[in-house]
Amino acid sequence: MAKAKKKYFDVHGPVFWPASVLIVVFIATTLIVGEPMERVFGNIQDGISNYTGWFLVIAVNVFLFFCIFVGFSKFGSIKLGGENAEPEFTKGAWFAMLFSAGMGIGVIFWGVAEPMYHFTHPPIPQEDEVLRMEQAMNFTFLHWGMHAWGIYALVGLSLAYFTFSRKLPLTIRSVFYPILKEKIYGWPGDIIDVLAVLATLFGLATSLGFGVQQVSSGLNYLLGWPDSTLTQILLILGITLIATTSVVLGINKGVKFLSELNIRVAGLFLIFMLIVGPTLFIFDSFIQNIGDYFQKFFEVSFWTEAYSRSETVGWQNSWTLFYWAWWISWSPFVGMFIARVSKGRTVREFVMGVLLVPTLLTFLWMTTFGGSGLWVEINNPGLISESVIDNVSTSLFVLLKQFPLTTITSAIGVVLVINFFVTSSDSGSLVIDSITAGGKLDAPVGQRIFWALTEGGVAAVLLVGGGLTALQTAAITTGLPFTFVLILMMYSLLKGLQKEHAMNIKSEKEADVEKYSERVKQIAEKRKTKEKV
Secondary structure, three states: OHHHHHHHOOOOHHHHHHHHHHHHHHHHHHHHHOOOHHHHHHHHHHHHHHHHHHHHHHHHHHHHHHHHHHHOOHHHHOEOOOOOOOOOOOHHHHHHHHHHHHOHHHHHHHHHHHHHHHHHOOOOOOOOHHHHHHHHHHHHHHHHOHHHHHHHHHHHHHHHHHHHHOOOOOOHHHHHHHHHHHHHHOHHHHHHHHHHHHHHHHHHHHHHHHHHHHHHHHHHHHHOOOOOHHHHHHHHHHHHHHHHHHHHHOHHHHHHHHHHHHHHHHHHHHHHHHHHOOHHHHHHHHHHHHHHHHHOHHHHHOOOOOOOOOOOOOHHHHOHHHHHHHHHHHHHHHHHHHHHOOOOOEHHHHHHHHHHHHHHHHHHHHHHHHHHHHHHHHHOOOOOHHHHHHOHHHHHHHHHOOOOOHHHHHHHHHHHHHHHHHHHHHHHHHHHHHHHOOOOOOOOHHHHHHHHHHHHHHHHHHHHHHHHHHHHHHHHHHHHHHHHHHHHHHHHHHHHHHHHHHHHHHHHHHHHHHHHHHHHHHHHHHHHHHHHO
C-alpha cells in the first residue's frame, strides 16, 4: 500500500497540509463573501503599501546590490556543484528558460500598457510631452529591470549553492542551514517552506490572472468571443489542463521545449515589430532609454513619493510597491527554477547571466512595443491611451491594429500569452511540488497535477473575487512577509560562501604543499642517483 501511495503522492506533511489548508480557507472565504471582497482586498493593499512601502523600497535595493557584490567579489569563482560540475543546459537554453519563467506573461501584458499609462498619468507631474515619454520609459525600466532580477538572483543563487555544493534538498529551508543547522528539518524549516509555497502560489496566480485577461481580450478582438469573467475562468481551465500535461512530461520534455518555443516565437514577433514599426525611433529610444535608466538609477530606485502632490500620492502603491511585492512573492518559484537549471555555473557567471541578459531582452521588448505605442499616441492622440484606460488587457491588440497583418499578429500574440501561461504554470507546479515534497527533485506525477490545478483554481477565484485589485493584493500580502525571509537569506548565503571560499583556499594550500613535497622528493631522488653515479 505504501508503494502505491508514493506512486501518486509523496508529501512532506508539515508543509503540504498547512499550506493546502490555508489555500482552501482563502478560496472558501473569497467565494462565500463574494463581491465585498474587492473592497476588502483594496483596503488590505492600501494599508500594507502606506505603512511598509519605504521598507520594500530599501529591501529591494539591498537585494540587488548584494548580488552585484557577491558576483564581483572573491566568491565569484566558486562553482555551483563543485569544481567538476558541468552545466546541464547550453547557455541558449538556459537564457530561454530564465526569461520564460521570470518575465514571460508580464512583458506581453504590460509591454504597451505600462509606458502608455505612465505617459498619460505621470508619477512626477510633467507638462512637456517629451519629458513625460522619458519618464514613462524610465519607470517601466525600473519595474522590469535589474531590481526584479536581483531578487530572483538572490533566491536562485542561494538555492543552487546549498543544493548542489552543500548537497542539501532543493527547498527554501536548505538555504538557512548556516543559521538554523539541523533545525531546518524541524518546525522552523517547515514555517519557511509554508511561507514559500503561499508566496509562490499567489504570486503565480497574479501572473496567470493577468495572462488570461489578455487572452480573453485577444479572442474577443479576433473572434468576437465575450470578454467576461466566465470566459476567463473557462480559459484558465483549458490552459491549466495544457500546463498539467507539460508538468507530467517533466522539465526536459515539457518545460524546456515550451520555453525554447516561446523564445523563438517571441523573437520573431519582436523582429516583425522592429521592421514594420517605427524602426529608427525604436533603436534611437532604446539607446536613450538605457542611458536614462542608468543616469537616474539611484534617484528613481529610492523614490518614495515623499514630496509628491496630493493628487499623485498613491501612484507608487499601485505600481512600484506592487511590483516589488510581486517579484518577491514570485522569487521562490523563479529562484528555485533558475537554481534547478544552473548547476555547473560559477557564481559570477550566474549573477551576470541572471542580471544582465534577461534585463536587456526585457528592455528591448518594452522599448519596441511600449515605444511604438508612444509613437502612435503622439501622432494620433488618444488612440492607444483611451484603450488602456478602458481595458488594460486590450492595449497590445490596439497597437497591432495600427500595423500590417493585424489578424495574424494578434493571433500570434494570443498564442504567445498562452504559451507563457503554460510555462509559468508548469514551472511553478514543479517548484511548489518540490517544496511540499521535502525537496525531492522528481516528486510523483499525481502531486504535480494537484498543484497545477490548484494554481489555476486560485487564479480563477482571485478574478471572481476582485479582478485586478485582488491580483495585486494577493501579491503584496504574500510578498511582504517573505521579504524578511530574503533578508535572512542574504546573511545565510554570505556565511556559506565565506566557508566555501575558506575551504577552497585550504584545499589549494594543501595541494601546493603536496606538490612542493613531491618536488622535494624528486630533487632528493635525483641527487641520490647522481651520487651513486
